[in-house]
Structures are given as C-alpha cells and as structure tokens.
Amino acid sequence: MTSIRNHEEKTTQGEIGAWLSIIAYLVLSLFKLIAGNMSNSKALIADGMNNVTDIIASVAVLIGIKIAKRPADDDHPYGHRRAETIASLFASFVMATISIQVLMDVIIDLLNKTPVTPDPIAAWCALISAIIMYFVYRYNLRLSKKIKSLALKAAAKDNLSDAWVSIGAGAGILAAQWNMAWLDPIFALIIGCIIAKTAWGIFHESSHMLTDGFNIEQLEAYQAHILTMDGVVEVTEMKGRMQGNQIFIEATILVDSSLTIAEGHRISDQIEWSMAQYFDIHHVHIHVEPAYFTDINRDKGSDGV
Secondary structure, eight states: OHHHHHHHHHHHHHHHHHHHHHHHHHHHHHHHHHHHHHHTOHHHHHHHHHHHHHHHHHHHHHHHHHHHTSOOOSSOTTOSTHHHHHHHHHHHHHHHHHHHHHHHHHHHHHHHTOOOOOOTHHHHHHHHHHHHHHHHHHHHHHHHHHHTOHHHHHHHHHHHHHHHHHHHHHHHHHHHTTTOTTHHHHHHHHHHHHHHHHHHHHHHHHHHHHTTOOOHHHHHHHHHHHHTSTTOOEEEEEEEEEETTEEEEEEEEEEETTSOHHHHHHHHHHHHHHHHHHHOOOEEEEEEEEEOHHHHHHHTTSTTO
C-alpha cells in the first residue's frame, strides 16, 4: 500500500510539472506571435510557432502521466506506468519534427539570402522568454529527478531546448541591427542541431526502456548488495526493467540446501525489504534454489575438502 501511495504522490507532482510547461508555452507562444508580427521578426514568429508545437508535446506528457496513475488490471497486471515512457517517445518525435523544420527554414534563408532587419524590441522579447523557460526547465528537471519520471525529464529537456531557441533568436535579431543579418540563420542552424540532438537523446533512452533495456552497472550494484545478505550463497541470475518510474528486479539466489522453506522465504523477505530501503525498489521477485556445497567446492577445484 505504501508503494502505491508513493507512486500516486509522485505522479500527482509530475502532473504539476506538465501543467507548468503547458501554461508557460501558452503564454509565451501568444506573447511571441503578437510581438513578432508587430516587430516584423520572422525569427520570433518561428520561435512562437515552436512553442505551439511544444504545447502538443506537453499535453502528451500530461496524458502519459495520468494514464500511468491507473492501477493494475486484468489486461495490465504490471500497471500502466509505461504510458510515461511512450509519452516521452512521442515528445522526442515532436522535437525531431521541430528540428527538421528549423533546419529547413535556415537552409531556405541561406539559399535565398534575404536578410530582414526586425525591430530590436523582438530581441528583448526572445531573451525574456528564454529566462522564463530556463526557470521552468530547472523546476521540471529537479522534480523529474525527485519522482524519477522519464516523461517529465523529457519535458524538462524540451524546456531547455526552447530556452536555447529563444536565445538564438534574440542573438540573431540583435546581430541584424549591425548589418550582420547572416548571423540570424547561423544561430538558427546551431539551435536546430541542438534540438535534434536532444530529441535523439530522449528517443534513445525511451526506446531502450520500452525494449526492456537496463543499466548493467545498476544490476551489478544490486547483485553485490544481495550477496551481503545473510544466508545468500550466490546470485546466479539478475534481471531488471523499468515500468515508467518504477524499477522491477528479478533475481535467482542460492541458499544452503539444508534450510527449510520457511527459512528460505525469510531470506527473500529480507532481500525485498533491504532493496526497498537502500535503493527505493519496491518490486523485487526472488527465486530461491538450493546450493549443494559439494558441487560448489568441486567447481572451485577443492574436491569438497
């Protein structure tokens, strides 16, 4: 029950972070689109349209977090927590689409060589937006680490990318004031590459988790910890996978073959309790097998002596 309650609290906190992103994007997109049209700044208008697409990604993250709150049922015995990971995957696709759009627009501008000198007020609008998005990024990143939410972590990375986009737009607008309009598309090109790299990072992490990939170093740390437990002779198998922000561990241990079933069960309970206390892992399945010491000694070359 404690595990379920903790998960519900974490997903509720995750919803707050997603709503913060949505509200920030709504306000900033309107702000940029209005200011961009008034100042004749294509860069700021593009930045505003970028935030409009970010609203879609943030809504996807929010939906993923809400679905992840649903309890396990007949069709989903492990729960619905992977909805968060799917939402992160969707967010990476949105970001990749944005990066392609930015890069294509930059290439067209470079080929056409049509410099535009917007009103300098557009630069300040972009820089103010960047500062706001940076603070949203810091909040969501800190919250994603606290609740271990991949979806919110993806949203935080998107927040940071948007801050960089606004900085690049502002720098390009300022450069245009000194007859260096060519810097505008150069900055946009760099920013487009940054967005693409961020999208790839989120896609790689999400797809790795959805295919049950797991960090080998973490498994080694868990295995070493289990070996310190009283009664554990050997850990013969260790598996791990992620369900949203929850870690599921399966391990096969060897214990003294003379132990009773009740004693073997007690060792399993101790391992499960210890994993929850030290690693905050509440889903641990331990399979107990007997260790025949004569076989172990023979394998070591001691002939049982």
